[in-house]
Amino acid sequence: MKKSASLFNMVVLVAALGYFVDIFDLLLFGMIRTTSLRDIGITLPEEVERIGLMLDNWQMAGMLIGGIFWGILGDKKGRLSVLFGSIITYSLANIANGFVQDTSIYAVLRFIAGFGLAGELGAGITLVNESMDKEKRGIGTALVASIGIMGAVFGGFIVKWVGDWRTCYFIGGGMGLLLLLLRIGVYESGMYENIKHGNASKGNILMLFNNRKRFTKYIAVILMAVPIWYVIQLYAKYSPELAAAIGVDIPEEEKKNIAINGIMLAYLGLTLGDLACGLFSQYLRSRKKALLTFMIGTMAAIGLFYLIGAQSSFVFYSCILLMGFMVGYWAVFMSTAAESFGTNIRSTVTNTAPNFVRGSVIGVNSLYAYFKYNAGLDTVTANLLVGALVFILAFWAWGKLEETFAKDLDYVEA
DSSP states (O other), X not given: OOOBOOSSOHHHHHHHHHHHHHHHHHHHHHHHHHHHHHHTTOOSHHHHHHHHHHHHHHHHHHHHHHHHXXXXXXXXXXXXXXXXXXXXXXXXXXXXXXXOOSHHHHHHHHHHHHHHHTTHHHHHHHHHHXXXXXXXXXXXXXXXXXXXXXXXXXXXXXXXXXXOHHHHHHHHHHHHHHHHHHHTTOOOOHHHHHHHTSSSOOSOGGGGTSSHHHHHHHHHHHHHHHHHHHHIIIIIITHHHHHHHHTOOOOGGGGGGHHHHHHHHHHHHHHHHHHHHHHHHHHHTOHHHHHHHHHHHHHHHHHHHHHHTTSOHHHHHHHHHHHHHHTOOHHHHHHHHHHTSXXXXXXXXXHHHHHHHHHHHHXXXXXXXXXXXXXXXXXXXXXXXXXXXXXXXHHHHHHHOOOOTTOOOOOOOO
């Protein structure tokens, strides 16, 4: 496949719409967590939070395992095989989610949905990076991320408009199946076709661990992006608990929408931030400088949240929007992951890295739950302790990354 100079080609369009559906389905549970659990008999607030964390962990565990499976498949059988297989898996799982009656089946289906969702983004980003001119691929990735992340905003409107949580799951699954029609017009990566019948080891995940320099680079790519999901999880998805903890005055009739509003605004910020960070990295001709700027900005935004966030619901939501903008370095993170490794393990990296980042939510949830329920700390202190650890690791990771802007990607790992 000839490299495209156009930013608005079929690969970018399909990857963006695929990520749009991915994000819609991924964040849907966070928006309907309280409503769905209460509807199946979980009514105590502390039980809603505890079981919600458990279901989140099941979904993210599915993404961890799915990221490995789809990543290896993408390097061994091609990027398109992942696009088709993953979307069928998560679409059917989400449709089935609309019929759940108890938490055990809910957990199994969230695991399967997470497993399927793990393949969408990595395959799309790999195709975009391998099919576009090296000077423009960063903008292409930013467009994919910015359009895709709007799926969360769209999801918020759908949840508010439709109301019924079961119908929302049916819509998410149906959107995925419709997306399959667009996939027919996408061709396999030319770089992958060039090595498909060669002797290079393809999809060998052990290659990420049998070389110290490569392993350090891989771990650094992952840890650098964990703050993004720390913010999404504890400031957006669990915004109702945080609002109560800092004493935000929110009318009773609006409390049921706190999580929906928090997720929508965080992802609206992410949409703008991804585009801004992508363009900023192009302007600087540096991925690393753009990443550092937005990581520091995220810490500043969190500090501002605790300084003024309790003043009113407007300020509270505005701070969540700002935090969402500052963690909008997801697209540059994905570009860095794709640009840091050779063609023969690139799909493995671009599928496992973002899903290990998403899967870090298990660690974030577990630490938060330990600090709050075992150590007896308050919500804010537990939150900040988790954040401190996340950012220490992220800044260490940033120091280990190499600059990848305009790097030639047509090579294999030995």
